[in-house]
Amino acid sequence: MTTEESTVPSNFIRKMVEEDNQTGKFGGQVHTRFPPEPNGYLHVGHAKAICLDFGIAAEYGGLCNLRFDDTNPVKEEEEFVESIQEDVRWLGFDWEDRLFYASDYFDQLYQWAVQLIKNGKAYVDSLSADEIREYRGTLTEPGKESPYRNRSIQENLDLFERMRAGEFENGTHVLRAKIDMTSGNLNMRDPVMYRILHAAHHRTGDKWCIYPMYDYAHGQSDSIEGITHSFCTIEYEDHRPLYDWFLDELGVYHPRQIEFAPLNLSYTVLSKRKLLRLVSEKHVNGWDDPRMPTLSGLRRRGYTPESIRDFCERIGVAKNESVVDIALLEHTLREDLNKRAQRVMAVLRPLKVVIDNYPEDQVEEFEVINNPEDPDMGSRKVPFSRVVYIEREDFLEDPPKKFFRLAPGREVRLKSAYYITCVDVVKDEQTGQILEVHCTYDPESRGGGTPDKRKVRGTLHWVSAAHALDAEVRLYDYLFSKPDPENVEEGSDFTANLNPDSLESLTFCKVEPDLAKAAPGSRYQFLRQGYFAVDPDSSDEKLVFNRAVSLRDTWAKIQKTQKK
């Protein structure tokens, strides 16, 4: 089924997995997992991890689990476990019956903690949070051992059991691993394994009032599920010795943690904390605002799962800190939609064109190709009449060099219809604004070509005024006006770089009647403009489109250099 393009470059993770397969480290098996915390929406950065986790497993004939890392009941919500599943599925991946939760393992984790206490490898500490921090030392100075570090195993067992039973208040005791307070790696300075949290958990309810920390839960969850390769971002590199320590001390099956660099994208932010701020401070209209880099935002914007997967393939996987140019994301969308999106004519900023020599009440229908890249997509009929709308920017009274579009005395082609020549311009006497343009058409050019094969430089899209549908079109630009939103003056933050023009809503657009059947979520190429998706806000009364990405615009570039 997979027609291997063989152009896919290798990466260090594939090499490590292949090496393990060759040495038989995991019996040739590959079993990965995608482990989101259900405390927010997934974004493209997660897509990179998802594609890696599910992709590597599929590539080597293995499996990938979906596991919610739900060890902190005060931050996690059911709403997020649903949106996460929806997003992973939409991206095109299937965990089949392997949907797990770290909370599924709370009993086992508790028993293992007891085992570590019995082995003298864990103890109950009764220092306050502040004291623990002080005792931890600093990056350059070693920590000090807690005065509670050498409690007897019996006492530890008793206290831990009473922690579980709910005898103590939040923050009064924690269970800690007994490792090395002088380690250069802070994670090894007797890390906290359990804290008391009198809070209801979204799945276990009030069964527990002590909850395991990430470091204690993650590796063991991997172990329980028989994960072979546990991929995570490089921030966890310092945690690997601890990941290994728990597994070794417990003497259980030991997966391999491998770290890779997280995705950064120009002109956007990719951290749950910052995305949450954008939402809560109303800089955007929710998690699925089409300007958001969340998967739900990209989906609403019009991105296809295929284009996002292609993007994730192309950016590669490495350990370097990097910032990927958002232009690459846009490119993969254009490439995908170029092959698949039906072409349609839509006039965003209408300018009325009256064709003086065209019969008053005549209507013709022209056959228009749906997609020149794919003949199988067929054609449709588009009505034409005496008054049409064209794009305001396609007419200039005083055209500069290299302007190929309509201007006084100039002939252009109306796509798939007729050649027209501008003969007059009607302006508002007060404001000077152009109200309408008058043209004549050449009946010989019917369908868009003439017997004499004469060339016209410009071909314009158009919509018959009498048949046009009204639509709202939302144009999006980058959410931030700087490639690095964090590049701000002292005392300021990334919100200072928010692009005030990231959303432009056009409410008087005219689109061709074929769009009456456009279903929410469906994607089109508006000829000469870009790719657009029908927004969920769209209705029969009022069509609403989102611009997913514009077409490359050479003319805009020429204009820019002309201005200089």
Added chain:
RNA sequence: UGAGGGAUAGUUUAAUGGCAAAACAACGGACUCUGACUCCGUCGUUCCUGGUUCGAGUCCAGGUCCCUCAGCCA
């Protein structure tokens, strides 16, 4: 004299010790009933210094710069 990690075109990622490559971006051109698409071309002291070698991005030594870690978050 804390620990760990990283450095290859503008960007991202490749390259059993054997001609430094691809994609994106930019720029120039061809084509065009989308100024789209497509096609062609241009754009490099592999962080530095030395060493090993017939041959080093790759191996060795020393250095420089950047990132991460001091939550009872994940």
